[in-house]
Amino acid sequence: MNLSVSLPGLSLKNPVMPASGCFGFGMEYSKFYDLEQLGAIIIKAATEEMRYGNATPRVAETTVGMLNAIGLQNPGVLNIIEKEVPPLAAYNTPIIANVAGSTIEEYELVAEKLGNTEQIAALELNISCPNVKEGGVQFGTDPDLAYEVTKRVKAQSSVPVYVKLSPNVTDIVTIAKAVAAAGADGLSMINTLTGMQINLQSRRPILANQVGGLSGPTIKPIAIRMIYQVREALDIPIIGMGGITCAEDVLEFLLAGANAVAVGTANFTNPFICPEIITALPDTLAKYGFNSLQDAIGKGHAHETTNLSRA
Amino acid sequence: MNLSVSLPGLSLKNPVMPASGCFGFGMEYSKFYDLEQLGAIIIKAATEEMRYGNATPRVAETTVGMLNAIGLQNPGVLNIIEKEVPPLAAYNTPIIANVAGSTIEEYELVAEKLGNTEQIAALELNISCPNVKEGGVQFGTDPDLAYEVTKRVKAQSSVPVYVKLSPNVTDIVTIAKAVAAAGADGLSMINTLTGMQINLQSRRPILANQVGGLSGPTIKPIAIRMIYQVREALDIPIIGMGGITCAEDVLEFLLAGANAVAVGTANFTNPFICPEIITALPDTLAKYGFNSLQDAIGKGHAHETTNLSRA
């Protein structure tokens, strides 16, 4: 079965890619399987300088979910381009680079560097990290700031920009419209929901950062709802994510309106999850009456027949 | 162990009460146990007229959660006062009435009727129902509207008003501050998060209403986070809820800053859940070093020693 899907700037052999921050810069998982199996790879967020991130503990397990407060730790954009990208670029799999920052200027600089790195196929503009004090999520919760940062980042290079939205908002559609108006080529949704877990013994939040981002199956109904609502309102490609653990989940995201999907937390539970989902996809699509991947996109919408791919 | 807790207008023998909408008007569960065991009972939302609510299906099961889109079905405030409240009032357990509406005038009218019904100890002002097209959640997502409706409802009677907040907002603290400024005696949080599930077979959202409110253990980290943040910002009593299924969960809510708790979805899984939690509470509190219920409230906050009860 044809699993290929075309998105702006990305011609994917299949719609499954690891989500940013859950797959490092890829090489760790190259020990488990051939990364060429993947539709694409979204690498860990980059900032201008090396960042240490938050104090530990940084992760906690919740009921069928997890909290993380990594805090955008990364070696800095230049190190990423020099050291992390080249080994990954040896694989014939598009690399999407996640762009973060505390100020618009930092976003611009990081986007300029990554967007003009040949091996990077697209940028994912992270305006939704709930785990840093400055920048990150405020750009993702204010439509005007979201518009501004998207526009400025778009101007830095010619690669397509997928804006990664935060679910911690009253109205996801307004934000989506703002970034679309600013020229976003696509959306990536959803990032994590802000949550907390308190340790009864220590009587303190488990995470040193107190709050963290909730991910995993627990957030799937929220992701599906937001993607569905944005798809009803806008004709823009969406990379969907939030709790995907199997091929049925992928189909649910496609029906909701995602054009491709990313898998985050599930990589930790099962490092082989991405290739396992890719292998299972054809049978799952066939079981529910679809002849191709493309065929399923947006089909959860009544009377929806639009082919949303723009490439 | 002393499990009692005093809240404005409510002197509770223990902090556990069934959540609105998950316990009808109480009598169904009176077949399972003596309702006098409960700290209080929050009854189903009332509107001015009888409402049919949304089309069915109205519920769906998600991974450790559920979605509902009942749509405020109820027999209307007068029927509730005449037929539903009297049998429940026979128990020596405070009744908290949940007030809903589509317009401020409807909220006022319902609050006036319920607030002046002798058997009602307090009102829970529901500005957070995600399942109705009009009213409900917009009052809970706009601080100015939240302020306005709280103020107007407060003016209808002398019973305390707990405002039930929606988690579907960018900034919960701003809303909490607005309703506190309007004279809310307490907060009730959280209501459900808006979610969706798509049936792969029918290719349609399972709920006839498409979207529904997500409840159950899946939302607990978000509830804990929001209560914690509001408790850091405000000195107002909080009835905490969202995914409680055991005494440990209750303690986590108390540590986060809740003064009492409500149990919703778990009643469906186990109709005896409320009395079972109440029975388990003393041992659980003791196990984690607390000598009374009151002792645990807010103790998840560093250096926090305030007794937040105002009664």
Next chain:
Amino acid sequence: MIRKDMLSIKKLETIAKDTFLIVLASNISVDDVAPGQFIHIRIGQGNAHLLRRPISIADVDQANQLLTIIFKSVGEGTTQLSKQKVGDQVDALLPCGTAYPIAGLTMHSALLIGGGIGVPPLYYLAKQLVAKGIKVTAILGFQNKEHVFYEQEFQALGDVYIATNDGSYGYQGFVTDVYQQVQPDFDCYFSCGPTAMLKSVTSTLEDKQGYISLEERMGCGVGACFACVVPSHDGGYRKICQQGPVFPAKEVALS
């Protein structure tokens, strides 16, 4: 009175394609269970499945405190239930909902119309009717031959006509088609099955006295959450789990 009971599995067998029969034993009397009522079953432990699954009571053995249920594995819950073992415990609320009001009815003959997994509750009803000396005719519809069950059991109680959608067994077509062909004589009808079938049954038998049993996704199963309502012809609504699942055919508005 409704209660929570831990029932233990005495027998579990496959009786048709994807269709299972489980006999459950209670430690207390089940004499209060009447035909048409259901049990509300918890699936698994902990928080894996928050919502219970409603399954009709297909038979009752009062002397031995046994309940029989018959169900199809259509999703996670019923599949998990079908994989239980003899001796395993099942957490159930029972008896839930209303029963077919046979005590108050005076009749000589009854027509039972069941479709698919709507057939099970009609079996215990048929037994009770026959015990009261009422003649029973059953028209039972199934997807196809592989899904047919309980034909002999109903035959032991009266006339039985089987319909399959594809004609692979018995009559071809819907139960209402069979009804038109057979034109059985009866005073009162009782029907349970998919809503589409019930709509066609109630309109076909519009001028007859009848009772239908409805299905809807449930939250609490005890009347507390308003998940399972159906509009009633009096302009109001009924809760299927509590005021149903059995209703006089003319009371509720099927959509």
Next chain:
Amino acid sequence: MIRKDMLSIKKLETIAKDTFLIVLASNISVDDVAPGQFIHIRIGQGNAHLLRRPISIADVDQANQLLTIIFKSVGEGTTQLSKQKVGDQVDALLPCGTAYPIAGLTMHSALLIGGGIGVPPLYYLAKQLVAKGIKVTAILGFQNKEHVFYEQEFQALGDVYIATNDGSYGYQGFVTDVYQQVQPDFDCYFSCGPTAMLKSVTSTLEDKQGYISLEERMGCGVGACFACVVPSHDGGYRKICQQGPVFPAKEVALS
């Protein structure tokens, strides 16, 4: 190379209060497993526990492809693991992390300092050191008498000093107190235990060569998520799951 393996439980026993030993069999060679490394264990199936649990390898039987782990039941995952049965399968990533770099070290005597569940990895290390002709002295700290384990096993390899917090067994006090009293002779030390203990060990033995093994809550366990970092003295950071858990004592900054 790191891999996912389904290990089967050959033996499961309680060796001290809340402390369990499990022997796991692999179908393939485990010769590449070195002392100090850990296995990253999946708890349950489905989505019940999304995060794996890191547990050190306490012993290896290369001939029989067996791995031993020793752990305390402190929460949901370890409690569930302790309730497995012989024959059950355990889904594990292995071998994870770095090992004590004994191949490259020249020494005559080694001091092993372990605290609580930090003791297990030191056992396989001790065996390997002794096999290389290196004299081993172990100072092992436990909460109290009930929690002491593996004293004999270490005694078979060298001198052993036990400390308990409450003095209910061996020396009273911390491992560093015992060290001060015993003042053993050694070229290099190896330590694993709670961070507070490691801090006091590294400062007590500041001018000695040593290696410590760190613990942190983990996400991926393979170096991809940055959950498990520790600041390094070069101004950067190290990932404990991948660049650790074993570090030269002076490389990382304990807080």
